[in-house]
Amino acid sequence: MSWRIFILATFMCLFTAGAAAAELVVITNPKTGISSMTREEVVNIFLGRFRQFPSGLSAQPADLPAAQPEKALFYRLLVNKDLAEINSYWARLIFSGRTVPPRQTLNNEDLLSFIGKTPGAIGYVEKTKVDSRVKVVLDLAE
C-alpha cells in the first residue's frame, strides 16, 4: 500500500502544482440559460441543499471520480474541504435519503458529454478543457 500512497502523494503534488497553473471553471448545459452563477449557488447545488437553478430549472450536478485531481481541487476551492470531509458529509445525508450526492462521471470527457447533452446539468472542468458543449458560469480561480 505504501507505494500507492507515495504515488498518490506524488500525483497530488503534481496536480496541485498543475492546478496552480490550471484553472477550474463551473460549466453548465448551455440550454440551462444561465450566464453566470455565484459560488453560493454552486455550493447549494453540489452539496444537496437546493437542486434548482434560480430560474427554477432542476439542477443535476456531476462529479469527477475521486481519482481525478480536479475533484479534490474543486471542493477545496469551493468550500475549502477535503474529499474525506465531503464523503463524511454525504454519509450522514444518505442515511435519511432526502438528498443524494452529485452524479459520478467517469472522466473529464464523460463529464463534458453528460453536461452537453443534459439540460440542467452542472459540473466543473479545467478551464483548458472547456468546449462548445458547455457554458462556463463561474471561474473558480477568481
Next chain:
Amino acid sequence: MIPAPAMQQGWRQSILYRAVVAVVGSAMFVGVLFIGITAFLTNDRAQQQSQTRLTELLETVEDTVSIACFVEDKSLATEVAHGLLKNGEVLGVVIRSKSSELAKRYRTDAPQLDAERVKRGRQTRKIMSPFNREEVIGEIILDPDPDSFDRYIGQEVRFVGFLLWIQLGGVVLAIVVVMLRLIVRPIKGMSDRLHHMDATRGDRLSVPPGHSGTEVGRLADDINGLANQLVTSLEDERRLRLQREIDEKKYRAIFDNAETGIFIADRSGRIESRNPALARFVELPAETADVEIMLYQLPWNEQQRLSQTVGDCIDGNVVSSGDFEFTRLDSSICWLNVLLSPIGGGHVQGVVVDVTERKLAEDSAKRQAITDPLTGAANRTGLEQKVLTLIRQGDGQAGANFCLMLVNLDGFKPVNDALGLPVGDLVLKHAVERLQSSLKTSDIVARVGGDEFALVLPLVRSEELAGNIGERIVRSLGRNYEVHTTPVQLGASIGITLYPNDGKDIPTLLRNAELALDRAKVSGGSRYSFFDPAMVEAAERRRALESDLQLALRHKQFRLFCQPIVDLPSNRLVGAEALIRWEHPQRGRVPPDAFIPVAEETGLIVELGIWIVEEACRQLITWRDAGRDWYLSINISGRQIPEGLTPAKIAEVVQQFGVDPQRLVLEITEGVLLADVSKALDWLTQVRALGFGLYLDDFGTGYSSLSYLKRFPVDTVKIDKSFVHDMGVNQSDRALVAAIIAMAQSLGLQVVAEGVEDETQLNLLRDMGCRRVQGYYFSKPVAAEEFDEVASRIEGMLK
C-alpha cells in the same frame, strides 16, 4: 441542706444535662448549617455540572445538526433528537432551521411541568452552516429535566448529611462521655460531699483521682483551705468572745469598785451609766440607783462652765478637764475634778475625783506666796501685786495716786546679834502690829527685807498727810518693845514716795523710797524723809564712783603715801603710816573719805586691802634693802574682818615678799569690834600670834568701851587727832589725852598721838609720857620716793 424533692426537680439544673443539651444543640445547629451550606454548594455545583454535560452533549451532535439544518433534513434532525432524549437529563429537544422546525421531541413519560421552571435550565445553541462558519442556519434547543436535577441534588445532600450526622453523633457521644468522666462526675461528687460536709467536725473534700493538678483539684484544695480558715476564724471568734466576757466582767468590777466616780453622758448631760463612787461623790441617795439623772441638775456652782466643758470635749474631740465647785447636802463646799474624754457618738466618759484638799492647799499656797510667814504681813510679791493693781486702777485717772513708804528699824541688827534671833523675830512681829494699828485697813503692810517694811497707803495723796503718818509711825515704832521682860529701844527711819510724782512703776518707786530712807538714816535715823530727785543724782554720782573704783585698781590709779612716825624718847624716825591715795585722771586726787566707804560697800575693799598689804611689803623691802629698820602701819577696814582679809592671807603675802611680820602693823578702828565680837576677837588673836603689830585707831571717838582694850590683844592705841588738835587751847581735851596715855601705860600699851601740828603739842605730849607721834609738824603724808628726803629732814629736826 436542699430538700430531696428539690434535688429531683433540679435534674434540669445538673451540669450533665446542661452540657449534653449544649453539645447536642450546638452539634445540631452546626449540622443543619453544614447541610444547608452543602445543599447550596451542591446545587450550584450540580447546575454547573449539568450545564457542562449538556454543552458537551450539544457539541457532540452539533455537526450533524448543522448538516441537517443545511439541507433541512427532518429525519436526520429527528434522529439526532431521539438520540439526545436517550440521556436521562434531557427532557426535550427542538431543532430549527432558518425556515422551519426540523424536529421537536419531548419525553413522553415526563410529568406536566411548569413551563417557567423548564425554561430556566434551557440551553439554546445557534447552528452554523457547515461550509460557512459565519452563517447561522438554525438552532437547537435543549430542555434539561428539572426533576432529574432536583433528584440529583437531593441524593447528594442526603449522602453528605448522612455522613455528617454520623460524624457529629460520634463527636457528641465522645464529648459527653469525656465530660461526664473528667468533669461532671468529679464535680458532682465534690458537690454532693460538700453538701453534707461539716467543716467544724473536720470533714474535708478529697481530690478526685487524677485531678491533683487540675482546676477541679485546685477547687477542692481551695475549698478545704477556706474550710480551714473558717474553722480557725470561728475558733478565734469564740476565744475573743470569751475574752470579751472576761474583760467585761473585769471592767465591771473595776467600774463598780473604783474610788473615782465614772459616768457616761451625752451632750444634754443625761447620765447613761454611772458607778457607785460617782453616786457617793455627788451624794445620790441609794434609791435613785435606777433613776435617770441629769449631770447639770446636780448642785454644781458653775453649771454653765461644766456644760461648756462637755461641749468642748465633744466638739473638739479632745480630752478636757476642770475643777468644779460642788455644794454638798450639808451645804459645805467641795471641789470635784471632772476629766472628760470623748468616746464618740456625741458621748463623753467622765472621771470624777474629789480634789478639795488639793484645792485648799493650792489656795493656801497662793496666799503664802504673797505673805511673809513670820509676821503675817504681805511679802514683796504681795506688795508688788497690790501696787500693780493700784497703778492699773489709777491709769488715766487724774489724782488717782497713793503713797509708798519704806520703813527700816534703826539698830535692829545689833539687837538681833546681841539678844538672838527669837527676840528679833518677836520685835519684828510687834513692829508689824504697831504699823497695822497706826494705819487704815485699806493700807498694806509688807515685809520686804530683814527689818525693812513697805507701806502702801492708797488714800494718801498729799505730802502733808504722808508726813503726819510718817511722824506717827516713827513715834509708834520708837516706843520700847517689851520682849521677855527685856526692854528694847529701836528707832525707825522712813523714806516716803508719792505715786505718780516720784515714780511711775514699782522698781522706780521702791528705789526712790530706798534713797529717801537712806537720807533719813544718814541724817541720824528716827525720822522720815521725802524723796527728792537730787537723791537720784547723788546715787548716780555714787554709781559712777563705784564703776570708776572698779577700774582704778586695774589701771593702777592707787598709790600709797607714808606719814612718818617719830619715837620721842630716842628722837628717832621709827616708821610710817601708809595712807592710800587715788589719782583719778578726771576726778584728780580723790580723798579716802570719799571712796573707802564705797569700796567697803561694794566689796572692792577686799581686793584693795590685799593690794595695800602687797604694796606695803614692797615698800618695807625697799627700806630694808636701804638699811632702814622702819615699820609700816596699814589701815584695815571693818569689812575686811574676818573674811575679807584673813590672817592667813596676810601671812602668805608677807612670807611671799620675805618681810619680817614685826615690820607690818595693822590699824583697826573700834567699829570693827562692834560688828561680830567673837569673830573679830579670833581674827585679832590670830594676827597677833603671827607677829604683826596691832594698833587701835581713832581711839576716843567711838564707843570707846574701855573693856575692849582689855579684851582685845592690841599693843598700841592711836589718839585721834581731834583731841591733839585742841589740846593746846582746851583744858578738857588735854586732860582726856593725858588720861588715855596714863590708862594705856597702866595697861602696858603703847600710845601714838596723831595730828601733831606744832611744837607746843609735841612738848605737851612728850611731858605726858607719849612715846610716839605723827603729824604735819614733822611731815604730811608723802609719796614713797619722797620719804627718804623727809626722813633726812626729820632727823635734822630731832638733833
